[in-house]
Amino acid sequence: MKRKGERIVEGVLAFSALVTVLTTVGIIWVLVSESWGFFAAVPLKDFLFDTEWTPLFAQKRYGILPLLSGTLLTTLIAILTAVPLGIVIAVYLSEYASKKLRNTLKPLLEVLAAVPTVVYGFFALTVVTPFLQSFIPGIGSFNALSAGLVMGIMIIPLISSLSEDALYAVPRSLREASYGMGATRFQTAFKVIVPAASSGIMVSIILGIARAVGETMVVAIAAGQQPNLTFDPRESVETITAYIVQVSLGDVEHGSVEYRTIFAAGITLFIITFLLNNLSFWLRRKFQQKYA
């Protein structure tokens, strides 16, 4: 009697775990089956190489490049903001700050990660963009720079806390050897500890990139909704994610090619983040072996 009950419980628990697998299967199935219909109507060559994306206009063109460049540009700006700051913060907190200061500063930084992204969008549009307009000529009210900068601030905690973990994992003996040779704290940090933790820091950067590529609300609000093949940060650009939101807000007929564009855009996004995530898993495993 009891044994049967035990088995039922285990079955229920295993089923719950299976739901996560079903989620993955569901995501892949939905993306593939709907993009299948899209690619039946639009040649893959046009999708990858056409330089215009105008599915919602009368003259329809389906080149993903403008959305990709928009995604790349905002991500690049975010990473250029978050990586230097995040790594300096990580080094400071792990090598310089006293334990007490560290315990005060870290939770405050974590607050940055708890703020909903739509709120960052508001911040980018109403505070950062007017500020940038005050000294950069020719910058639009929607622009890649403002969205990228704010996205960068948003991912600082991700990069700093993962990098700090990597720095923390470097064995003490390396630090002591360096101090023993008469190196300063700064030299030890940047010539010994950071290089030793480099693959862990890389992991944090890659996850930061993946996060920026998938971020939606900041770019939908502050970068605009204008597919634009440009690398000028002052211009309005549309990212893959912002396009999906734009179509979802409008009235696009279910089953039409226009409707399916969001799944074609979605599968592109999914592939990019999937590759980035797995690159980070691979690097992390390599890193763990190093100091095992």
Add this chain to the structure above:
Amino acid sequence: MRDMDRNRIIDNAFRYVGLFCTALGIIVLAVFLGDILITGLTRIDWSFLTSLPSRRAARAGILTAWTGTAWILGLTALIAIPLGVCAGIYLQEYGARSRFARIIEVNIANLAGVPSVIYGLLGLQIFVRTLHMGNSLLAGAFTLALLILPTIIVATREALKAVPATLREASYGMGATRWQTIRHQVLPAASGGILTGIILALSRAVGETAPLIVIGALAYVPFVAESPLDEFTVLPIQIFNWVSRPQEAFLVNAAAAIIVLLAITFIMNGIAVYLRNRWQKKVSW
């Protein structure tokens, strides 16, 4: 000798550079919160919280938005907590070394990295269309539940992992079965950590916008939802809608709604931190 002086200066300078960079993020956050408070605080009053949306900014309120958020929060919790905790228990206590568990583990790590907007596409096709839930609260809650499931599972596993083996062995020694041991010994001991993880995951769900826009949550809902099958809006979507309008008055409304949203998020995070600290203090093994 000059080299040594220079190195010492760089070393001391970095102490300030580091402090400055760390403070920078916090200062930006403070400036931003200050700006929002100054813009929005005067707009918050009783009628703002109890009015329906309106085309005129001065009359518009967030009644449908915050009740929608409350609905979504409750329904998402009902779906995600049992699933997440059960899956976490299975992976940590039962399948630790089996192949099935390994596959699920890799899978969860991958799911955690999927952008939230993709979960919206999943929800749109599965819950809204295939299962005919329409643009309902239920479809939104299922979508968000799947989104936060990895977070709850990981938190549950971490909390279970922290429970010492001696507790389990003592229970087995008394003749308890595996499930009895988990149910009466391990789960109560891990409950603080699990609860912290659940609250953090739910606070993330409260702030999510993109997946709900994709499944068709509306910006303009002129009634308060009364059943899980009703159409809905939530605070983040209402904020997004107001931010997208050119009129200054709507930006003030957006700031006011942000204050309410941030209050909810920060309170939830505060509770989570409080629980974690208390749990860590009480349990010392």
